Amino acid sequence: MAAFLYNFLSFVEWPPSAFLDEGPLLIGVLGANPFGDATRSIEKREVNRRPIRFLFFDRVDALRPTHILFVTPEFADRLKEVRRTLRGQPVLLVGESENFTRSGGMIRFYDIPADRSPSGERQVRIEINEGAARAGGLDIRSKLLRLSDVVNHPVPESDGGADTP
């Protein structure tokens, strides 16, 4: 799952923005780390010759802008609060919970159990709220879009509302 986060770095374009130009690419995790040691192996790789660092947050108000923020289900119902905290920052919000894209999340993973999968194996699918991403100033490449389920839920108003791109 952590590898998916890493792969998103290749298929998502962030707007040119001061805090993102140089230094490591940051992946934030809100809540208890669900990936375990996988984060370490990812931190050994790099994208566009930029190293990758994981940041772990246990409180919403401690959040700092990162390129990707994975919101654990623990914090799923506080997504609104998260978005408010990160307002104006191009952060790719990724989650697992069912209503994640409905409530303003941009990408959601979900499992297709083996008995329902066309390939007969357990499969992880991606659901992308393209509108939310675009609203966040992020451009998701068509290759990623093609293998994902694209939804277009309206982005709920957060306090102060989202900035227009």
Add this chain to the structure above:
Amino acid sequence: MRPRSIRSQFTLTIAFTAALAIGAASAVMIARSAWQARAQLIEDLDTLAAVIGNNSSAALSFNDATDAAEVLSSLRDKSIVRMAALYTEDGSVLNIYRRADVADALSERPQPGPAHRADGDVLHLHRPVMIDGKPIGAVYLNADLHPLRAATIRQIAWASLTAIAAILLAIYMAARLQRGMLGQIEQLVRMAHGIAEGNLPPRIAGFSEMQEIAALQHSFNLMVDTSRRIVRQAQSLARGDYAIDITVRSDQDELSHALIKMTESLKAYHEESENRNWIKTRLSELNDRMRGDPELHALLEQVLSSVALAVEASRAAVYLVAPDRSLTPAAGFALPPEASGRSYAWGQGLIGQAAAESRPIWIQTDDTREFTIDAGLCHARPAEIAAIPLLREQQVVAVLALARATPFRPMHREYLQLAAPAIAIAIYSAQARARLNELLEETRRQSRALQEQQAALHRTNLELEERTVLLEKQKQEIHRQNVELEAARLDLERKARELEQASRYKSEFIANVSHELRTPLNSLLILSQLLAENKERTLTPKQVEFARTIHRSGSSLLAIINDILDLSKVEAGHLNISDEPCNLAALLSELEATMRPMIDPEQVDLTCVQEPGTPERIQTDPHRLAQILRNLLSNAIKFTPSGRIELRVRAVPADPHSDAPPMLAFAVRDTGIGIPADQQHAIFEAFRQADGSTSRKFGGTGLGLTISRELARRMGGDIDLESEPGKGSTFTLHIPLRLPSQEEAPVPPISSAVEHVRAEPASRHSGSRSILLIGADDALAAQIGQTADAQGYALVRASTGEDGIRRARLDAFDGILMEVTLSDMTGQELLHRLKLSNATRHIPVQVIGLSEADPEFMREGAVGFLKQPISTDAIEAALRRFAQIADRPVKELLLIEDDIDTARAISNLINDPRVRVHMTPSGHRAIELLDEQPFDCIVADLGLADMSGADLLHCIALHQNGQYTPIIVHTGQTLTREQEARLREFAGSIIIKGEHAPARLLEKIRLFLHLPPLDGARRPEAEPTTHPLDREALRGRRILLVEDDMRSAYSLSAALESAGARVNVFADATRALEALNAGELPDVLLIDVQLPGMNGFELLTQIRAKSTFDRVPIWMLSAHAGPDERARCLDAGARDLLQKPIEVNRLIELIGNGAAAAA
């Protein structure tokens, strides 16, 4: 190779060239197009793979098989792709695409980079999928190459068809070209073939329209014409017509030139062969005339006429070469009278010149002029004159002169030249035959003369034979004389041997006589001494003086006999000079000690001076040196009643002029009576003294100086004398620092450490201690030397046992270290001999050996044993042991004896102030004493009241505290062999109580206590004693004396009786034995060794065999006693062997002690 027609060659070449060109062009084209098609396909597929990879990057990233399948399904339009696959980054297959008709399994592994390879009809192509320059997976394409190959095959088929058509066309064209040309060529070929076969064909009429062929036909016609001409010429030549009918058509017409030349040559050859035939005929005629060995003159006539006729000469003559080389006419042909008989010298006239030239001379005369040549023929005018020398083996035999009215034709000249050698040989042969006949006649004459000479020779031979017989007789005479001479020589040799033997007999005789003289002299000396003592007071003072004179004279006589013995040894060359280091200081000191008692210190002052610069040691024979110096000193003392005597030693450096080595000079100067100059030489001669009266006044033989000088010379030195009567004499002995070597025998090499030790001042005189080391190699010697040096000991080395014994006698050593194995004797033997001699018995000995200590050495009196390899500690311990023995002047002796009388007797027997005797009757007390103090020796009786002997010895062994205290078992028990063996483990010596036991006990005690002889220095044995005899010493003793010499017997018995003994004398052993058997029981037995019949040893053995007499002490007497004899006597049970002449006092003392001990 079979020739092929031009036609087929032509056709083949054209066809092959066309095929090759078209084939090569087609092959290149086809290959290129196939390669391009393939490259295009691969590029297309690669591009396809890149597109697919790009399209599937997201699917790969997110592992989305569905999407991957979708991307791959786009390949359905590409029928060429059979299979395709997508691999994820870890190499697993994400998705596979297969064409509908393909069912292959996927066997490819993903490749790390772009790659492709053909596998039959299938092309495998790999391409990695990259995002951001990093591989995230790979694409694999599997394409069908079938269509590609089909296209290529189609191209090859087309190219082949084109090539075949081209070849056919080429063949057709070639055939047409050849048809016209080849027909005419074949015609020419036929013509040429005809010419070759000799069949000249007709000329060609119609020429070809082709230029080259027409020219060829024209030339053919010319060739035929020429051939016809040549045939004609040959035919005319064959007819013998040498006319030339040939036109030369050009310079290059070689054939015509050749024909002309040939014709000319044939013509010339024809003429020449005719000439040759003529010459041959003439020569054969000439040979016919010369055949048959005609006489010289006839031969010349024949030859001349034959030659002259042949060459048509008008005149001819032959001149023979005489031995003086003049040419004289021998024959003529058609000569007129005036042209006869003139001779020519060599080189004179034409004849002489031709001979000198050795070649023919031809002269043609000129017709127009009046010209005559003195050719010995005439003064006519011949057209040509020839003078031809006749040569045999380059030697002119004769000259042939010819004249011809017309010049000679060449064939004449040739004939003459060919004929000349044959004529020469014929003339020579004729001459030789003539000479041979003369020689034959001569030989016959000589043969007759020879026969006469032979007869004369025969006569001479007869005379010679007579003389030989005479010579033979003389030779026999000489041989006989030789035999006599040889006999005389053998006689001489025998006499020389006899002389030698006589000399040996003389030496033996002198030795025997000396002994024979000594025996009566012995009794003379003893009896005269007894008389002079005048114990019975029956003699007047005058008679006493007479007796003293007899005694003195006897002593002198004894000295003379000794001198004569010495001299005879020197003269016989039996004297050995040893070569060893000699300590000068020690030598002088000993010499002084010996000489001082001989002088009256109030009258004579004796000094010995060693000048500075003299070496400490010299290499010489110390005994002989001492003997010489003693002699010189005693001479000086003898002739110096009062005054000064000085012995001065100084070094004399080497004299470079006389080649003399460095010397030592020993000058003995006295202030005595001196020697007159005219006598100074005589005194060195045997039996001479300066004054005949001298011997009467001073005694002595005068042999001393003779012996001394002989000895000095043998040692490489000499003795000089300076003397002035009334003032004194100086005898100077010169000896070299080292003996003039027989073989330059050096001192055995020693290491520096030992050398250093040796360089120390002589032990005895510097007061330090010294050790004698006998045997041992250099390394061991060096080791011991270092340790000894550190402990303040001087170490003296002796390499052999003999050397060791001699040194031990010479010097007072504190101890001896000896090796078990020696070059000249065994260790046991050495130890035995050291302990046997009074002079060396007291020196403690420690043995160095390889094995464990041998108790045998301890029994023989050794005080310790060092086992090799030896540590420094062991050496130090050994030296301490020596010091311990030396530092205790009083030796402690423990006597364990329960019989108080025996104990006292032993104590009295020892009677030596240097020995403290501790007596105890109790074994327990003895053990206590052992614990209290160390003892040097233990004498133990075995029959103790409180302890058995074995226990006692065992306890003693336990209480030794590691020291070895020698034990002497002194017992009255008779021991079994087993008992003795057990005792031997502990005891150094076992002595069974008996008559002779005390002496042996005493000897052993002295041995184990290392006591030097009581009187210190060795006493000259022949010195007459002047002690008064003790009258009571032998009171009541019964003495049995067996002595065949009645004078000896009488004098001895007189002396013994005067001491109170009762003496019974027997002249031979048998009688003595009879008397003993008859019940005679003497207290003491004295037996002479040399007895008639049964000798002393046998008697001794027989007596000892009887138990009755095993307690009786026996002394043996002998005039010449060697160490062997003494040992034999001791072994047989004698108390000792006494050397004659017997010292009466000592004998009495011995008998007194011995008898007391036995009692």
